[in-house]
Amino acid sequence: METSQPVISFENVSKRFVLYREKRNSIQEQVAGLLRPRAHGEEFWALRDVSFQVKRGESIGLVGHNGAGKSTALKLMTRILNPTSGNVAMRGRVAALLELGSGFHPDLSGRENVFLNGSLMGFSRRDMQTRLEEIVDFSGIGEFLDMEVKNYSSGMYTRLAFAVATAVDPDVLITDEVLAVGDEAFQRKCMERIFSFRQMGKTIVFVSHGLDTVRLLCDQAIWLERGVPRSYGDANDVIDDYLMEVNRQEQEQLEKRRASGESFAGGQLMRRGSREVEIVQVELLDRHGTRQQVFQTHDPVTIRMHYVAHQSIHNPVFGIGLHHEGGLWLSGPNTNFDGMDIPLVSGTGYVDYAIPSLVLLSGRYMLSVAVYDNSMLHPFDHHEKMYRLVVQSGGLRDRFGTLSLRGTWGVKN
Ligand SMILES: Nc1ncnc2c1ncn2[C@@H]1O[C@H](COP(=O)(O)OP(=O)(O)OP(=O)(O)O)[C@@H](O)[C@H]1O
Ligand SMILES: [Mg+2]
Known part of the structure; x- marks a missing residue:
């Protein structure tokens, strides 16, 4: 080629x-339908000007929310669908592992499907017979x-679908999210093959x-949002852009929830005390004191908790909790343990927790903040995992x- x-x-x-509506609900709608030459279809653009x-030899990752x-x-690449406008060109043999249920004939056996796909x-x-053993x-x-x-x-x-798709020596291999349904061992095997x-x-x-995985595997990526490309280029850059947006949206949701006084999320108590x-605002500040x-x-990071004390409180304890997005609690410092005595709070002010150098690698982290009484048993205001922190690490090294x-290596031989 x-x-x-x-x-x-x-x-x-x-x-x-x-999209055609399944059923006409009202008499008016039915009459209107009769008067129109054809059922009125709602248009929906699943892709726009991509x-x-x-x-x-290049690999590209497609990322974006559900329904993007x-x-x-x-499906346009595999010609299951045709574009409404624009041009899709593919060269070479294309093998695809698409959504569950596409590709195989349900009434045929696995073996018959292998031959059919081939x-x-x-x-x-005969060609497929020689490949069958490998596939099985x-x-x-x-x-x-x-x-x-x-x-x-x-x-x-x-x-079976993955084994077949990769056994036919394709020039282009297309895989959709489906791999996720395999068990851990099989997923690993698939990734190795990819x-x-x-x-x-x-x-x-x-x-x-x-x-x-997209970062590791793909040279380029394209981020789709409601069918529209939001970012396209180097995979790391595109994913960084996407993560930043995901994070922004999530923070907005949290902000809204907090404003509406809603304190439960997914059955979890988010705010108590x-x-x-009250902790009224939390800021993550960079080395210049700018919100990020x-x-x-x-990077150095300062976590700033703005408070309002509605009455004079002696010896409050401020603390933070840092969690991995998977839920693992990574760290939980507080002013008491660190010997930082706050004799009195009254009115407004803020408490800073300054981290000289963030030891976290690329990923999304959740932050809790809290102010307790001096016994550390009674919460005045506790915000459980209500804030997000995104970390990017530059090189592959990390x-x-x-x-x-940040260890150093030594070798003796
Ligand atoms: N055959 C169809 N008829 C009508 N709408 C469709 C059809 N196929 C897809 N859509 C719509 O197009 C949009 C994009 O769907 P698509 O399956 O490409 O999303 P996706 O990015 O793969 O999402 P996910 O991450 O959930 O797999 C969705 O809103 C979906 O409802
Ligand atoms: Mg999909």
Whole structure:
């Protein structure tokens, strides 16, 4: 295959769906329907003016919220759908692992589907026979090979589909989020195979909500929001942009919830306390004292808690809690433990917790803040995981794990 021309090319691609209402509800609507020449369809643009190119050997990740249009873009690549306008061009053999339920015929057995899929990709029965063992072996499908696939569990289905998609030596491998339904061991096996495909110079299109994997696997990325590309280019940059926006939206939601006095989220008590002292605002400040939500590993950060004391309170204790987005509690310093005595609060003021160098690696973290009485048993105001902190780490060097220990190595030989 020529290397100069792109393997995948989207040129101003738009896709419109027309949604027909299932049922006419009122007499008026029914009459109106009769008067119109055709049922009035609501238009919906799943993709709007999307352009990008992927060269041979490059990999691209598609990211964005549910319903953003990612799977629709993949279906255009595999020609399951046609664009409403614009141009989609694909070169080479394309193998795709799309949403569950697409690709296999439910009434046929796994084995029959392997041959059917092969023939759709231009392989003879004999060709597929030679690949069958490999497919069965990789998928671990065992005795279920001869069962109708409609009776497969979603994991079994995905195992077989992935094994088939990658056994036919495609030039372009397209995978949608589906891999997530496989168990841990199988997911790992799939990722290894995808990475080895990349090493072999194949072109990869990868859709995932697992942004760390997108960073590792993809050279480029495109972030879709309601069908519109918001950011396109280097995968790390695009994901940083996306994360920043996700974070901004989440903070906005939290802000709204707080304003409406709602204190429960997902069954969890977010704010509690008797409120003689209230924490009214929390700011994350960079080295210049400017508010930020995204920090780099090893940046200094100051957490500023603005309070209002509605009465004079002696010896309050201020504290923070830092949690990994997975919920793990990473740190919980407070003024008492750190020997910082606050004799009295009255009226307004703020308390700072200054971190000289953030030891966190790239990821999203949750912050709690609280003010308690001097016994540390009675909360005046406790905000549980109500704030977000996003950390980016620059180089690949710091991609593994959560903490940057900044150790030094020594070798003796
Ligand atoms: N055949 C269809 N008819 C009508 N609307 C559709 C059709 N297919 C997709 N859509 C709509 O297009 C939008 C984009 O869907 P799509 O499946 O591409 O999103 P996605 O980015 O893959 O989301 P997710 O992360 O949830 O998988 C959605 O609003 C969806 O309802
Ligand atoms: Mg999808």
